[in-house]
Amino acid sequence: MEKLKNFFDGLNEFLSYKIWNGDKVDLTAATFLTIIISIIVVNFLLKLIHKLVTAKLPEEDKNKFISVFGFLRYLFYIIVVLVILHTSGVNLTVLLTASAALFVGLGFALQYLFQDIISGILIITDQSLRVGDIVEVNQKVGRVFEIRLRTTRALTRDDKVIIIPNHQFLTDSIYNYTQNHKSTRESVKVGVAYGSDVVLVTKILEDIASEQKGILKNPKPFVLFEDFGDSALLFSINFFINDSYGDPKIKSAMRYIIDAKFREHNISIPFPQRDVHVFQSGPMETKQVENKNIGNGN
Secondary structure, eight states: OHHHHHHHHHHHHHHTOEEEEOSSOEEEHHHHHHHHHHHHHHHHHHHHHHHHHTTTSOHHHHHTTHHHHHHHHHHHHHHHHHHHHHHTTOOOHHHHHHHHHHHHHHHHHHHHHHHHHHHHHHHHHHTSSOTTOEEEETTEEEEEEEEOSSEEEEEETTSOEEEEETTHHHHSOOEETTSSOSOEEEEEEEEEOTTOOHHHHHHHHHHHHHHSTTBOSSSOOEEEEEEEOSSSEEEEEEEEESOGGGHHHHHHHHHHHHHHHHHHTTOOOOOOOOOOOOOOSSOOOOOOOOOOOOSTTO
16 A cells, blocks of 8 residues: 555656746646647547447548648647647647738638648548539549649540549539430431421431440330421421440441431521511602713813
8 A cells, every 4th residue: 555655756856857847837747748648649549449430431532531640730730739738827829820811811811722631531432423424514524534732633525634623522513424324315406497397307316326436225216296496497307325425426426327218308407597587668769860971071
């Protein structure tokens, strides 16, 4: 019992040992021991949270969180040290006041950076966007090939890379063609002259779609008689494909065949035209211009 009492007395004396003795500040061994234990606890909790957050993510996505948790680790270390020093009597007011302007400037400069990073974390964790998805941003269609914490990169149809800040996926309306499944419905529109055989037009369009390479047989393509236009009867052939990224080539091939088939069956594709009707109450008046020769008195 005496040995145990001596042990605690020695421990208490060690913890009370003053490393720094000032007028208002006393830094003891207990303060530094508290800082070390707190850092160990923070490190353990961050590792646990990292494991829980990335448990169901692919290995490639797990690696993207290393830098984020590394930054959070040092941030929490600084917060822990400042809190413990403040409770020990260290006056941090002067330090914080001197750094206030710097923190405000950094806050404005980094607000979009943190917004993109938080958006990237949400995108990766809820898997709302995946590599290989076809997206439309600012009227540009691209295939996503890389998702980072701050930006997402997609390859457009003309082999150009578009870099998308991740916050756009949360704040703007962006089309994801392959969010639910890989197949999408596309259409090709065409107008025919008034008086054309609409049944024949429908059959030609259906036959072209059913024979076109790249178009799915199921769901079956279908034709819509969309409207009576100013200069034409408007039709659309609707079909389903598995490659939204390459649909311009399919549509182009179909337009070539449509033009050839319509020529073969004497179905004309009209150009915009207007009929002008002039109404007047009486006969048109004409003015005769008298030619006068000026000079030589003639």
